[in-house]
Amino acid sequence: MSEQPQVEETFISHLIELRERLVKAALGLVVVGILLLIWPGPAAIYDFLAQPMLNALPKGSKMIATGVTAPFLVPMKVTLMVALIVALPWVLYQAWAFIAPGLYAHEKRLIAPLVISSSGLFAAGVAFCYFFVFGRVFKFIAEFSPTSIAVTPDIENYLDFVMSMCLAFGATFEVPIVVVVLVRMGIVSVAKLREIRPYVVTGIFVISAVVTPPDAVSMFSLAIPMWILFEIGLLVSPAFVRLTQAPEETT
Template identity: 45%
Template structure:
């Protein structure tokens, strides 16, 4: 019996290793496919900033290696973001055999919606948040100031915002999973709403750059998504403790 348990554990570790390798390979393949367009990708990401710079202003590189490594780093993150559906597919393939049929039916929409929400958060950040933030920052300084953003600093700023909004938009998924697992209920979350509102602004403070505008633009969608999660969680009841496969 002990040998069977040990062999089963080893088999799970081997499967986990194989799926991790497949996930890393997917990132590598996509990276190789798009690395030729690294400069074009950076130009696209920098477009919201460029559109708000004065005609005489340009972006600069304060490091000799920055013109190469900044687009290279961005392309690697783009490959990672693009690989997320495949990575989640590998996660699903690993955990699905241990689930009941009704659990698979309930979790599949959550998996699909998590991908949609993550990309939706990045798109919201790029098309809505960045133009507002950058328009404010580039016009708030003294008139005699010549703005020349560093490409590496801008990349770090943008990636932090992309990650923050991508993760924050997963709030409905997190709420549905919590309610489905029985860890909490929608009624309990409603009763804790005042504390959650404060917590959302605290989380936004840590996830965004240190300015009130960025924090507010993240906190408000998070609160809306929290309310959406409460609505969707009604369709996910607590998981029964003991069930048998039909």
């Protein structure tokens, strides 16, 4: 009978800890958002995001806003997206701090690298999309467009395209993490992954064709990095498994 109050007390304490971590994560996001609003500001952030598209348009061209509130809402949405990316390590740290007390030492060695590498890989995927992919995709589209068509992108459509592409590249850059987790949990072995490599590569190209615009430049820009990251995951997995193995029980 005495165990029931202890269980309830433990459960309530975990809920309180979870609430505090969620509040800290939200506060971190709010602080980053406010700082970005102050400097460099939503307009400057959107101008930076729009630069790859503007570089591909004829000199002097600009985007258009078809909605009345679009010139205000779109830069604010971009600022929120950037704030989420910048604050992601802090949010993941709060998640890590919540679960860390209940983990063994070898489990902490498993989680901490995954949290850090997940943040880094997601940011790397977004950066790769912005600095490498966008310029080539927009240039290809501009060169392919007939001269009778005036290319004047709408800022809301452009934002939707940019956000979907950045999220797609950020998520797909997590491929090494997925491979490492699958191998570490014993769901599949490295040998089996190497055996089914042709099917995995085919799936990578199918996914790339689905999530990117219907042009070869976008598809290969996503598929080739995914393939390379898959191979990196195969190389890293054995070492990661060795480093995070539980110590043998001693009598």
